[in-house]
Amino acid sequence: MIEAIFKYTYLQNAFLSAVLASIACGIIGTIIIEKKLVMLSGGIAHTSFGGIGLGYYIGIEPIYGAFVFAIISALGIAQVSKKIHTYSDALIGMFWSLGMALGILFIAITPGYPPDMTSYLFGDILTVSSSSIIMMSMIDLIIVIVIFSLYNYWKAYFFDEEFSKVIGIPTEILEKILFIMIALTIVVLIKLVGIILVIALLTIPPSIAKLLSYNLMNIMLISIIVGVVLCILGLYLSYRFDIASGATIILTSGATYFISAFIKSQFKTKNGN
Amino acid sequence: MYIIEMQDVNVNYGRVRALDNINLKVKEKEFLGIIGPNGGGKTTLLKVLLGLIKPNSGKVKMQKDIKLGYVPQFTSFNKKFPIRVLDVILMGKLTKRMKLLHKYSKKDIQVAEQIMNKLGILEFKNRQIGQLSGGQMQKVLIARSLMIDPDILILDEPTASLDSNAKNDIYQLLKEINSEKTIIMVSHDMGIVSSYIGSIACVNKQLHYHGDDIHIDEQEIQEAYGCPIDLITHGTTPHRVLREHKGEEN
Incomplete structure (x- = not known):
C-alpha cells in the first residue's frame, strides 16, 4: 500500500483527508461529547441530506447545499427550542427526518437519471477531490484558531455555562459559533464516511481519548492522533480486503474502542480493588 | 446605604407569575437567608439578582461597581x-x-x-x-x-445533600466570609438558617422580610410551606421565631 500511496493521487488525497478530518473530529467530537450534543449532531447530519438533494435539484455542488442546511438546522434547533420550549430532543428528531424527506423529494423531482446517493450516505474517502481537501483545511484552520485563541473561555463555557454567563462571558455568541463549527465539521465528514456514519467518527476517537486522560486539551490532542491512526488503519483494511472504506473505518474504530474500554476496566479492577 | 435594592419586581413565566411585587433591600455585610417552598420563586429571585433573568417590571438597583460572586448548586454542571x-x-x-x-x-x-x-x-x-x-x-x-x-456572595442551596458535619463546615466558613462580605443564600435548611443568619426573606411569589427581630412562627412557616415543618434542632442551636407577615390576607 505504501508504494501505492506515492503512485496514486487518490490514495494521497485519502490519506490527507483522513488527517484533516481527524483534526476537526478530535476537537469538535470532544466538545459534543462533553456538552452532550451528540443527538444534535446526528440531527444536523441527516438534515443536511435535504441540502444535498436541493443541490442536485438546482444544479449546484450538493455539498454547498449541505452546508446551508446544516448551519440552518444547527442554529434553528437552538433557537426554536428556546423560543417555544419544545424539548430540543423532539425537535432534533423532526429536523432529522424532515431533512431526509426533503432530500428524497428533491432527488425525485430532479429531471434526468437519479444521481447515485450512496457516496453521500456512506461516504467514500477514495473519491475525495482536491477541492474538498482545500475546504477541509480551511475548516480545520477556522476550528483550531477559534477554539485555541479563546481556549480558557470555551473551557469555562463547556464546563459551567451559567457561571460563565454570570461573570459576563458572552455564552450566547459562543454557542452560536460552536453550532456553526459543528455544522461545518459534519458536512466535511459526510464526504469521508457519509451521513449515516458521521456520528461514529465524531464520538469514537474522543471516547477512546477519554479513557486515557482527564485533561480537556489532552483529550482533544489524543483524539486527533487516534482518529488519524484509525482512519489509516481502516483505509488499509478496506484497500486490502476491498470493502467500503467508510464502513471499514467505523468498524475498526468501534472495535478499537471496545477493546480499549475492556482493557481499561481489567486494569482498573486489578489495581483498584 | 443599601448594597442592593429591588423595587416592585415582577417576573412571569408565560402566564404564570413567579415573583409578585418584590421589594427587598440588602444592607452591606448582611447575611440574608432566602427560604420558601419549592416552586416559590427562590431560585428565580436569585437569578434576577444575578442578571440571568430580566424582570418583566420593576427595578434592581445595585451600588456602583459591585462585584457578585455566584455559587451555584453542584447539580448545575457536568461533574465528569x-x-x-x-x-x-x-x-x-x-x-x-x-x-x-x-x-x-x-x-x-x-x-x-x-x-x-x-x-x-x-x-x-x-x-x-x-x-x-x-x-x-x-x-x-x-x-x-x-x-x-x-462584594456579595450569592449561594444557591450550598448545603443540599451534604451530611451534617459537612454542613456545619460550610456554614462556619460562610460566617467567616460574612465578616468581610455580604451573603445572600437560598436554603432549605431551617435549623441552621435560624442560628447563623442575620435576616430572612420568606419567598412564596411574594416576599416577606424579617430583619433584626427574627423569630420563627411555626404557623407561618406552615403556611409558606403548606405542611408542618420541624423547627426543632439538635444541640444548643438557638431557636428563633419570625414575626407575622403584616398585611397578609388569610
Missing part, C-alpha cells in the same frame, strides 16, 4: 467534565472582556492557591472535579467565587 480543581477555581478570574490567547497569570494561580489553602482544599488541586466529595466540591465552588473578590 475533564477539568481539575485548580482550573475550576481559576475560572473566577475570567472577565467579560475576552482576551485572545488568554493565560492565567502566576499571580492568579498564587491567589487561587491561597484561597484553597484557607478553605482546606489545596491538596485536591490536581484532582478531576468529580472525584471530590459533596462538601469538598462546595468549597471549590465557594473558592471559585472568592476569586472574583466579590
Whole structure:
C-alpha cells in the first residue's frame, strides 16, 4: 500500500483527508461529547441530506447545499427550542427526518437519471477531490484558531455555562459559533464516511481519548492522533480486503474502542480493588 | 446605604407569575437567608439578582461597581467534565472582556492557591472535579467565587445533600466570609438558617422580610410551606421565631 500511496493521487488525497478530518473530529467530537450534543449532531447530519438533494435539484455542488442546511438546522434547533420550549430532543428528531424527506423529494423531482446517493450516505474517502481537501483545511484552520485563541473561555463555557454567563462571558455568541463549527465539521465528514456514519467518527476517537486522560486539551490532542491512526488503519483494511472504506473505518474504530474500554476496566479492577 | 435594592419586581413565566411585587433591600455585610417552598420563586429571585433573568417590571438597583460572586448548586454542571480543581477555581478570574490567547497569570494561580489553602482544599488541586466529595466540591465552588473578590456572595442551596458535619463546615466558613462580605443564600435548611443568619426573606411569589427581630412562627412557616415543618434542632442551636407577615390576607 505504501508504494501505492506515492503512485496514486487518490490514495494521497485519502490519506490527507483522513488527517484533516481527524483534526476537526478530535476537537469538535470532544466538545459534543462533553456538552452532550451528540443527538444534535446526528440531527444536523441527516438534515443536511435535504441540502444535498436541493443541490442536485438546482444544479449546484450538493455539498454547498449541505452546508446551508446544516448551519440552518444547527442554529434553528437552538433557537426554536428556546423560543417555544419544545424539548430540543423532539425537535432534533423532526429536523432529522424532515431533512431526509426533503432530500428524497428533491432527488425525485430532479429531471434526468437519479444521481447515485450512496457516496453521500456512506461516504467514500477514495473519491475525495482536491477541492474538498482545500475546504477541509480551511475548516480545520477556522476550528483550531477559534477554539485555541479563546481556549480558557470555551473551557469555562463547556464546563459551567451559567457561571460563565454570570461573570459576563458572552455564552450566547459562543454557542452560536460552536453550532456553526459543528455544522461545518459534519458536512466535511459526510464526504469521508457519509451521513449515516458521521456520528461514529465524531464520538469514537474522543471516547477512546477519554479513557486515557482527564485533561480537556489532552483529550482533544489524543483524539486527533487516534482518529488519524484509525482512519489509516481502516483505509488499509478496506484497500486490502476491498470493502467500503467508510464502513471499514467505523468498524475498526468501534472495535478499537471496545477493546480499549475492556482493557481499561481489567486494569482498573486489578489495581483498584 | 443599601448594597442592593429591588423595587416592585415582577417576573412571569408565560402566564404564570413567579415573583409578585418584590421589594427587598440588602444592607452591606448582611447575611440574608432566602427560604420558601419549592416552586416559590427562590431560585428565580436569585437569578434576577444575578442578571440571568430580566424582570418583566420593576427595578434592581445595585451600588456602583459591585462585584457578585455566584455559587451555584453542584447539580448545575457536568461533574465528569475533564477539568481539575485548580482550573475550576481559576475560572473566577475570567472577565467579560475576552482576551485572545488568554493565560492565567502566576499571580492568579498564587491567589487561587491561597484561597484553597484557607478553605482546606489545596491538596485536591490536581484532582478531576468529580472525584471530590459533596462538601469538598462546595468549597471549590465557594473558592471559585472568592476569586472574583466579590462584594456579595450569592449561594444557591450550598448545603443540599451534604451530611451534617459537612454542613456545619460550610456554614462556619460562610460566617467567616460574612465578616468581610455580604451573603445572600437560598436554603432549605431551617435549623441552621435560624442560628447563623442575620435576616430572612420568606419567598412564596411574594416576599416577606424579617430583619433584626427574627423569630420563627411555626404557623407561618406552615403556611409558606403548606405542611408542618420541624423547627426543632439538635444541640444548643438557638431557636428563633419570625414575626407575622403584616398585611397578609388569610
